[in-house]
Amino acid sequence: xxxxxxxxxxxxxxxxxxxxxxxxxxEATPQQLGIDSLGLVESIFAIEEEFDITVPFNANxxxxxxxxxxxxxxxxxxxxxxxxxKDG
Amino acid sequence: xxxxxxxxxxxxxxxxxxxxAAPAVSAAGDLSSRGGLRRVVITGAGxxxxxxxxxxxxxxxxxxxxxGITQLDFRDVERLSIQxxxxxxxxxxxxxxxxxxxxxxxxxxxxxxxxxxxxxxxSGLHFEGALGLRAGVILGTAGGGLNTWDENYRAVYEEGKxxxxxxxxxxxxxxxxxxxxxMEFGLRGPAFxxxxxxxxxxxxxxxxxxxxxxxxxxVMLSGGSEAMLCFGGVKAWEGLRxxxxxxxxxxxxxxxxxxxxxGAGVFVFEEYExxxxxxxxxxxxxxxxxxxxxxxxxxxxxxxxxxxxxTGAIVDAGLNLDQIGYxxxxxxxxAANDKTExxxxxxxxxxxxxxxMMSSTKSMHGHLIGGTGAVELLACIMALRDGVIAPTIxxxxxxxxxxxxxxxxxxxxARVDAVLSNAFAFGGLNAVIALRRA
Numbered sequence: 001x002x003x004x005x006x007x008x009x010x011x012x013x014x015x016x017x018x019x020x021x022x023x024x025x026x027e028a029t030p031q032q033l034g035i036d037s038l039g040l041v042e043s044i045f046a047i048e049e050e051f052d053i054t055v056p057f058n059a060n061x062x063x064x065x066x067x068x069x070x071x072x073x074x075x076x077x078x079x080x081x082x083x084x085x086k087d088g
Numbered sequence: 089x090x091x092x093x094x095x096x097x098x099x100x101x102x103x104x105x106x107x108x109a110a111p112a113v114s115a116a117g118d119l120s121s122r123g124g125l126r127r128v129v130i131t132g133a134g135x136x137x138x139x140x141x142x143x144x145x146x147x148x149x150x151x152x153x154x155x156g157i158t159q160l161d162f163r164d165v166e167r168l169s170i171q172x173x174x175x176x177x178x179x180x181x182x183x184x185x186x187x188x189x190x191x192x193x194x195x196x197x198x199x200x201x202x203x204x205x206x207x208x209x210x211s212g213l214h215f216e217g218a219l220g221l222r223a224g225v226i227l228g229t230a231g232g233g234l235n236t237w238d239e240n241y242r243a244v245y246e247e248g249k250x251x252x253x254x255x256x257x258x259x260x261x262x263x264x265x266x267x268x269x270x271m272e273f274g275l276r277g278p279a280f281x282x283x284x285x286x287x288x289x290x291x292x293x294x295x296x297x298x299x300x301x302x303x304x305x306x307v308m309l310s311g312g313s314e315a316m317l318c319f320g321g322v323k324a325w326e327g328l329r330x331x332x333x334x335x336x337x338x339x340x341x342x343x344x345x346x347x348x349x350x351g352a353g354v355f356v357f358e359e360y361e362x363x364x365x366x367x368x369x370x371x372x373x374x375x376x377x378x379x380x381x382x383x384x385x386x387x388x389x390x391x392x393x394x395x396x397x398x399t400g401a402i403v404d405a406g407l408n409l410d411q412i413g414y415x416x417x418x419x420x421x422x423a424a425n426d427k428t429e430x431x432x433x434x435x436x437x438x439x440x441x442x443x444x445m446m447s448s449t450k451s452m453h454g455h456l457i458g459g460t461g462a463v464e465l466l467a468c469i470m471a472l473r474d475g476v477i478a479p480t481i482x483x484x485x486x487x488x489x490x491x492x493x494x495x496x497x498x499x500x501x502a503r504v505d506a507v508l509s510n511a512f513a514f515g516g517l518n519a520v521i522a523l524r525r526a
Contacts, residue, residue, distance in 0.1 A: 037424075038387055041329050054169075059329045060345045060423040 005051075005083060006076050012046045013072065026073035033072075040069065047075075053082040127360035128300045129526060130371040130469065131213070134206025136199050137351030137453045137463050138174035142206055146463070147470050149452060150478035151499045156453050157336060157347050164319040170331045173317050174349030174454025192255050193268065194233030195315035199352035199459075200265035201272060204309055208273055211356040212368060213307060215274045224277035224305050225269045226296045227354070228288025228312030230458030231321060232281075233260030238320040265313055269354075277305045286418070287379075287513035288312050289353065289461030294377035294519055296357050306359045311462035313352035322348065328387070330422050336455075338419035338448035339426050339494040341485035346420040349454020353462025370526035372469045375506070376405025382516025389425055389512050394432035397518035401508060402436075405522040409440045412522075413504025414471045416464045417494075418512045419448020419480065420455055427489040429510065434492065445502065447480040447495040461511045465521070468507045472525040475503045 007021070014021040017033040024033065030040050037059055044055050044067075055078075057067045067082075068074035135142065138156030139149035149156065156174040165171055181190050181198050193201065204225075215223050236259045243249045258264060263281040270279040278299060282292040289312030296310035316322070325331055325348065332345035363370060378400025382393035402409065418429055426448075434441045449467045456463055467478040476499050483496035506524045513519075 036388075038385075041327075044329075045327065057329055058332075058344055060332070060343065064344075 002080060005080050008050055009047060009076050009079055012050060013043055016043045024072055027071055029071045030069060047079060051079060051083050053086055125301050126303060128297050128357055128374045129360050129363050130355050130374060131358045131363050131368045132207035132211030132356035133371060133466060134203035135353045135463055135466060136202050138176055138349055139453050143466060146466055150449060150467055150470060151476055153479045153481045153498055154452060155481055160317060162318055168322050168326065170322055170326050170333060172347055175317050176350055192259060194236045194259045194264060196229055196233060196313045197265040197268050199315060200227060200313040200354060201268055203352040203354040204269045207354045207356050220274040220276045222277055222305055223275045223307040225266050225275050225279045225309040226282060226292045227266045228282045228292035228458045229262055229314055230283055230285050230288050231314060231316045232262035233264060234316050234321050235318045236260040238318045269309055284517045285513035285515055286457055286460060287511040287517050287519040288458035290511035290519035290521055291379060294379060294521055297374045297377050300357050300359050306362050308357045309354055310357055311354035312459040314457045314459035315350050316457055317348060317350045332421065335482050336421040336451045337482040337484060338421040338451050338480050339487060339490040340483045341487035343421045343426060346422055347454045349456045351456055351463060352459050353466060372472050372523045372526050375524045376401045376522030378404050379519045384516050387514050389428040390516060391428045391432040393516055393518050394429060394512050395436045397520040398432060398436045401520040401522045407506050407522060409437055411506045412508055414477055414507040415444060415446040416467045416509045417446045417448040418510045419450055421450065430490045430492055441492060445477050445495050446492050447478055449478050451481040461509060464509055468509050468523050471504050471507050472523060475501055477502050
């Protein structure tokens with residue numbers, strides 16, 4: 001389940017960043033992957049659609065969001081939490 | 089290469105550095121003979137917005153620093169994650185229009201006609217006979233008849249209807265408001281609509297100014313309107329994740345996004361000698377306009393693009409930097425716009441930026457998108473005529489990246505001789521207007 005979520009997110013981000021999913025490591029930041037603010041908003045939308053969840057994210061104050069976008073690992077963890085809450 | 093102009097003036101090399109297009113320089117370069125250009129004055133104003141149904145109530149709200157942002161109230165609002173806006177809650181079209189007109193007028197047209205009637209009444213102009221042939225209308229809107237689109241898509245998609253009202257197209261088209269204004273007053277000259285997102289009204293008013301100045305018309309009605317506060321309109325904006333859920337706090341360090349508004353503003357732009365000959369009341373003089381394109385990003389603003397429009401408007405007006413006392417900011421309350429706009433103004437004005445007041449009235453009337461520049465021009469006229477600077481309300485924490493005097497929270501009395509109104513649209517389209525005290 002956890003690995004499945006990780007793979008699906010990596011695919012979404014890889015498509016957005018025009019990279020191979022293997023290049024989307026947990027340590028990589030959106031900036032390092034070449035994802036700008038609009039690309040991030042688009043990625044979050046794709047994640048919401050993929051998992052049928054609502055991601056709390058305001059582009060004006062990303063640091064204040066419950067959804068930590070520091071790197072791929074934090075994004076994956078946040079999505080896992082939201083999916084668990086939905087299924088919970 | 090610095091494009092910070094020198095004290096008090098804008099030397100030619102600064103203009104070249106700032107990348108002002110050659111025609112703009114040549115048009116204003118020789119101030120002693122401005123190429124036969126005519127002077128343009130504002131002789132009437134009208135509005136409806138969340139702060140009031142006319143100019144006097146709107147200016148009173150500006151003076152009091154009153155906020156028009158409330159809980160949104162329309163069908164399906166509970167399905168929105170953004171539920172605040174500067175909505176006109178007490179709008180009753182029956183008060184102003186008959187049944188047949190209401191069937192034909194989308195809300196954005198209704199707002200426009202109300203504002204236009206106020207403006208024309210104040211101007212005292214009548215357009216019968218020859219004047220009608222020398223008069224026109226240019227209006228801005230981004231969404232046009234968005235409520236009409238929304239209602240009829242709902243009817244055919246959600247409710248499964250297979251028939252819509254015969255007036256859907258003439259009601260929703262973006263030029264509907266301009267056409268109805270031309271019909272209402274018999275304006276038989278140039279008439280069209282400009283759609284440049286958040287800069288629509290400023291582009292419209294800038295073009296109207298240029299037409300009167302150049303002699304293409306003697307009177308132009310101009311301004312803009314927006315009525316985007318419906319389920320589909322707000323839902324679309326939600327997607328960008330730039331909207332605030334709680335308040336519009338421009339330039340404040342804790343700002344967290346824009347808040348939409350609705351309404352209209354319309355002005356009568358009149359050739360100066362025409363206005364003087366009939367002893368008309370002059371609210372302000374329109375003296376400059378410039379536009380630029382960032383040619384860079386569809387949503388992220390550019391300080392350089394904004395600065396070129398700011399400097400261009402000052403040059404076009406033949407003003408010196410130290411004559412500008414107030415700027416009505418674009419000031420959306422987003423993280424990106426406000427710091428970019430402050431950087432652009434600081435760079436354009438150099439050390440004069442320290443003596444400049446710049447406020448965002450969107451904190452009160454919300455962001456009227458295509459109509460916003462029109463309502464904001466009222467704050468510019470108030471500054472020039474009444475010596476009252478409208479505040480930026482909701483200001484809570486200083487942001488070092490927005491270090492200008494943003495007239496926080498309370499209106500201020502100050503005499504200013506010339507002002508600017510900024511508009512910087514999605515798509516990187518910038519439009520700045522300069523006004524001078526009459």
